[in-house]
Amino acid sequence: MKVKVDRDLCIGAASCIALLPEVFELDEEGKAVIKRLQGDKTSDWTDYSNLSAEAQMILEAARSCPTNAIIIEDDNGKQIYP
Numbered sequence: 655m656k657v658k659v660d661r662d663l664c665i666g667a668a669s670c671i672a673l674l675p676e677v678f679e680l681d682e683e684g685k686a687v688i689k690r691l692q693g694d695k696t697s698d699w700t701d702y703s704n705l706s707a708e709a710q711m712i713l714e715a716a717r718s719c720p721t722n723a724i725i726i727e728d729d730n731g732k733q734i735y736p
């Protein structure tokens with residue numbers, strides 16, 4: 655599974671960060687970025703294996719986003735959320 659932030663949708667509401675500060679933070683533009691275990695922070699697609707969080711928590715963070723800016727796909731590229 656993999657996750658990304660749609661920066662056009664993100665309004666910096668930070669509920670994802672409140673739920674999962676080990677994965678999400680705001681960058682200098684006030685948009686959410688994903689903290690990777692390896693590699694630079696990014697809003698782009700990041701595999702779950704490169705994150706320090708349970709899959710269920712990532713889904714809950716996505717559900718908490720008021721603008722559905724957190725996108726999740728399975729390994730076959732099928733969108734799981736939203």
Ligand code: SF4
Nearest residue numbers: 664665667668670719
């Ligand atoms: S909850 Fe959504 S809108 Fe708020 S910072 Fe996270 S991705 Fe952006």
